[in-house]
Amino acid sequence: MSTTEQARTPGALRAGPQEYAFELASVNRLLGGPDYSSAVGSCVEGDRMMVALMRMKAGTGAEPHSHPNEQWIFILEGTFHATVGGKPITATPGTLIYIPSDTLHQGKAGTDADVVFFTVKDTSHGLHGIKAV
Incomplete structure (x- = not known):
């Protein structure tokens, strides 16, 4: 059985014993960065990795921020x-x-689509x- 008590991220789903498949679009709903980002979606955490499926509304985005863990984002x-x-991308x-970990970054959705x-x-x-800051 999954538990949120063990998740590092408030509101994230922590994968439990013998849980191997998740409907990522509907497991939960949380903010990607409550005080700096408009991204909203779902997050599942395992022992050493976490994944999230996020949506950022057109024309909105994330202010400059960093985190001590490295990150991959697939559009x-x-x-x-x-x-x-x-570096602009x-x-x-x-x-x-x-x-990379501890690297300042920011991003914004184009104005035409989420x-x-x-x-x-x-x-x-x-x-x-x-x-x-």
Whole structure:
């Protein structure tokens, strides 16, 4: 049985013993970065990795932030305009973005459509990052 008590991310689903398949689009609903991002979606955590399926409404985005865990973002729908470590990136469906640990980054959905992305992080830290000051 799954439990949220063991999840590093508040509201995330913690995979339980003998749980191997999840309907990621409907397991839960949480903010990708409560104080810096408009991304909303679902998150499942395992022992060493976590995954999330997130949606960012057109024209909205994430302010500059970082986190101690590295991250992969795979764009499924829409156009994502990001800056990672000072480098601008325009990502369309099929693009995979790598964000090293402790690297300042930000991103915004294009104005014409929502961005849907799948993201993976290690569990050395939760899903949420730390807003830059």
